[in-house]
Amino acid sequence: xxxxxxxxxxxxxxxxxxxxxxxxxxxxxxxxxxxxxxxxxxxxxxxxxxxxxxxxxxxxxxxxxxxxxxxxxxxxxxxxxxxxxxxxxxxxxxxxxxxxxxxxxxxxxxxxxxxxxxxxxxxxxxxxxxxxxxxxxxxxxxxxxxxxxxxxxxxxxxxxxxxxxxxxxxxxxxxxxxxxxxxxxxxxxxxxxxxxxxxxxxxxxxxxxxxxxxxxxxxxxxxxxxxxxxxxxxxxxxxxxxxxxxxxxxxxxxxxxxxxxxxxxxxxxxxxxxxxxxxxxxxxxxxxxxxxxxxxxxxxxxxxxxxxxxxxxxxxxxxxxxxxxxxxxxxxxxxxxxxxxxxxxxx
Amino acid sequence: xxxxxxxxxxxxxxxxxxxxxxxxxxxxxxxxxxxxxxxxxxxxxxxxxxxxxxxxxxxxxxxxxxxxxxxxxxxxxxxxxxxxxxxxxxxxxxxxxxxxxxxxxxxxxxxxxxxxxxxxxxxxxxxxxxxxxxxxxxxxxxxxxxxxxxxxxxxxxxxxxxxxxxxxxxxxxxxxxxxxxxxxxxxxxxxxxxxxxxxxxxxxxxxxxxxxxxxxxxxxxxxxxxxxxxxxxxxxxxxxxxxxxxxxxxxxxxxxxxxxxxxxxxxxxxxxxxxxxxxxxxxxxxxxxxxxxxxxxxxxxxxxxxxxxx
Numbered sequence: 001x002x003x004x005x006x007x008x009x010x011x012x013x014x015x016x017x018x019x020x021x022x023x024x025x026x027x028x029x030x031x032x033x034x035x036x037x038x039x040x041x042x043x044x045x046x047x048x049x050x051x052x053x054x055x056x057x058x059x060x061x062x063x064x065x066x067x068x069x070x071x072x073x074x075x076x077x078x079x080x081x082x083x084x085x086x087x088x089x090x091x092x093x094x095x096x097x098x099x100x101x102x103x104x105x106x107x108x109x110x111x112x113x114x115x116x117x118x119x120x121x122x123x124x125x126x127x128x129x130x131x132x133x134x135x136x137x138x139x140x141x142x143x144x145x146x147x148x149x150x151x152x153x154x155x156x157x158x159x160x161x162x163x164x165x166x167x168x169x170x171x172x173x174x175x176x177x178x179x180x181x182x183x184x185x186x187x188x189x190x191x192x193x194x195x196x197x198x199x200x201x202x203x204x205x206x207x208x209x210x211x212x213x214x215x216x217x218x219x220x221x222x223x224x225x226x227x228x229x230x231x232x233x234x235x236x237x238x239x240x241x242x243x244x245x246x247x248x249x250x251x252x253x254x255x256x257x258x259x260x261x262x263x264x265x266x267x268x269x270x271x272x273x274x275x276x277x278x279x280x281x282x283x284x285x286x287x288x289x290x291x292x293x294x295x296x297x298x299x300x301x302x303x304x305x306x307x308x309x310x311x312x313x314x315x316x317x318x319x320x321x322x323x324x325x326x327x328x329x330x331x332x333x334x335x336x337x338x339x340x341x342x343x344x345x346x347x
Numbered sequence: 348x349x350x351x352x353x354x355x356x357x358x359x360x361x362x363x364x365x366x367x368x369x370x371x372x373x374x375x376x377x378x379x380x381x382x383x384x385x386x387x388x389x390x391x392x393x394x395x396x397x398x399x400x401x402x403x404x405x406x407x408x409x410x411x412x413x414x415x416x417x418x419x420x421x422x423x424x425x426x427x428x429x430x431x432x433x434x435x436x437x438x439x440x441x442x443x444x445x446x447x448x449x450x451x452x453x454x455x456x457x458x459x460x461x462x463x464x465x466x467x468x469x470x471x472x473x474x475x476x477x478x479x480x481x482x483x484x485x486x487x488x489x490x491x492x493x494x495x496x497x498x499x500x501x502x503x504x505x506x507x508x509x510x511x512x513x514x515x516x517x518x519x520x521x522x523x524x525x526x527x528x529x530x531x532x533x534x535x536x537x538x539x540x541x542x543x544x545x546x547x548x549x550x551x552x553x554x555x556x557x558x559x560x561x562x563x564x565x566x567x568x569x570x571x572x573x574x575x576x577x578x579x580x581x582x583x584x585x586x587x588x589x590x591x592x593x594x595x596x597x598x599x600x601x602x603x604x605x606x607x608x609x610x611x612x613x614x615x616x617x618x619x620x621x622x623x624x625x626x627x628x629x630x631x632x633x634x635x636x637x638x639x640x641x642x643x644x645x646x647x648x649x650x651x652x653x654x655x656x657x
Contacts, residue, residue, distance in 0.1 A: 029460075077442075129635060133638050134638040134639050138389075139581065139634070140631060140634060142580060142581060143627045143630055146578075146627040147628055147631070149624075150620045150621060150623055150624030150627070151620075151621075153620035154618065154619075154620040154621050157619070157620060158618075158620075272452075275445065275448055276449060276452075279442060311460075312459060312463045313459065314455075314456045314458075314460040314463075315460060316456075317455060317459060317460070318456035318460050320452050320453075321449060321453025321454070322453060324445075324452060325431070325435065325446065325450060328435070328441060328445050329446075331440045331441050331442070
């Protein structure tokens with residue numbers, strides 16, 4: 001109970017502190033603090049319209065956060081979500097183009113599955129290199145981001161380019177019937193539901209099954225895991241696959257729900273934002289949902305701040321940066337406050 | 348000489364010139380990252396230092412009319428970001444990779460926020476040495492325009508190598524990077540060494556940013572950096588944590604980035620983006636062949652092993 005309180009109160013305190021720092025920054029820049037905060041709130045959570053924008057923004061972030069969270073559970077820092085999004089989106093768009101003409105009920109699941117599988121294989125390759133060749137996973141995943149983006153650029157500027165896309169080179173558009181559409185009466189696309197569902201599934205997998213327990217044991221102590229007979233290589237490869245698959249699915253969803261084709265918008269930074277969300281959520285898939293929504297809110301609120309208060313576009317980035325830095329720094333506070341410790345362990 | 352020969356020569360020369368021009372920011376961020384990593388920390392946020400440095404350098408040069416004052420203040424903002432990184436990471440359980448990314452977002456955000464008014468005006472540029480004065484060909488003249496900052500960076504690389512191997516402080520940085528225990532036994536203040544190494548590394552990355560805005564491309568806008576700061580980490584691995592190799596690696600990465608446009612100018616458009624990715628691909632291949640599951644990468648500071656091996 002006290003532990004739960006600690007896990008909630010420290011991040012909340014950190015967010016309050018970062019809002020204070022942001023307020024000081026805004027005041028120093030000569031803007032009215034209350035106006036900016038009001039616009040930010042209204043643009044993010046003030047109306048149903050802004051809530052919808054917030055949730056759309058959160059959709060890909062939940063999935064890319066899983067790409068860092070899963071391998072982190074077994075002790076590896078993967079920052080390759082950006083590449084997995086690109087690969088997943090690209091592969092699913094290519095399959096979508098090849099399937100033109102068949103019924104959408106069949107095409108859509110295939111496209112999503114392709115994104116899921118290829119994103120997973122992309123990151124699993126990093127796990128393979130890590131385990132069997134000792135290649136540092138953080139660095140190889142960073143390099144693979146650039147390689148993925150280069151392949152995408154090569155294809156959309158070259159062989160796969162739709163000549164009519166002049167300003168923003170893209171592949172040809174996929175069949176319109178393949179687009180996934182929005183949830184009910186809202187304009188939130190189904191990607192949001194996928195994000196929430198996958199966070200829940202992965203949470204269940206990690207916290208309620210023997211698989212999750214084995215992952216945590218291997219993450220805590222590889223030697224102990226090996227001695228107790230856990231299949232460590234399989235566990236490593238599978239967490240990398242599941243993480244990458246989530247990011248690949250995010251890419252596929254961007255194609256079928258937002259752009260209708262593959263283009264450079266796939267590399268919009270969702271992968272990098274996902275890394276931070278995973279760290280702030282302490283690699284717990286359930287905690288990823290609210291953190292992603294918070295970040296989606298900042299991004300949605302930023303638009304209104306820009307229009308209503310005449311602040312630069314980058315205001316949201318500054319706020320994001322402050323919040324992330326402060327929350328990450330607050331990691332060191334866990335266990336420091338005596339009131340959060342159970343009575344028995346107090347001295 | 349046939350027309351084809353001239354085409355080939357001009358490609359070669361523009362790649363060489365481009366390697367120096369595009370490679371200079373690479374050189375500074377990689378030297379900065381090299382220094383930081385040698386002390387046992389990875390700062391993944393140098394992209395933030397680079398962009399904030401580019402903006403600060405441009406703004407200060409515009410107000411003071413002195414490009415060099417711009418370079419210096421760009422370095423100082425980079426050092427401040429480095430200081431924040433080091434001070435946060437010395438606390439328990441604070442992850443240096445994540446803090447790097449967070450500071451990168453913060454630095455870029457701050458640069459875009461404060462840099463809005465400087466997109467239009469013209470600031471003074473950094474001077475360059477015209478080493479192509481002997482030639483009539485405009486291609487050669489353009490290619491041999493070497494910026495002073497590049498020369499400073501090129502001299503800094505062997506100086507840093509010397510520093511690591513001969514200077515007392517350099518040995519301290521290496522000790523901290525290799526083994527906490529050894530450093531403690533020698534009575535070295537680990538956190539202070541890492542603080543200085545990260546600040547100095549951040550300073551260099553900021554200077555690299557000022558090159559972007561004050562020389563090439565030579566103005567401030569939000570699309571100025573194409574991720575040179577993020578690449579610093581890859582460059583340093585490619586260079587095996589050796590400052591002199593950082594110089595060669597920067598020229599190679601710069602040359603690879605210049606190859607695409609140079610080929611395009613003579614009509615070869617195929618594969619432009621694949622050439623851009625060649626350095627990453629090469630780095631990955633080299634890592635795959637030099638790593639092994641039972642030993643660390645050669646040259647890797649052992650403290651970074653916390654990231655390297657579980």
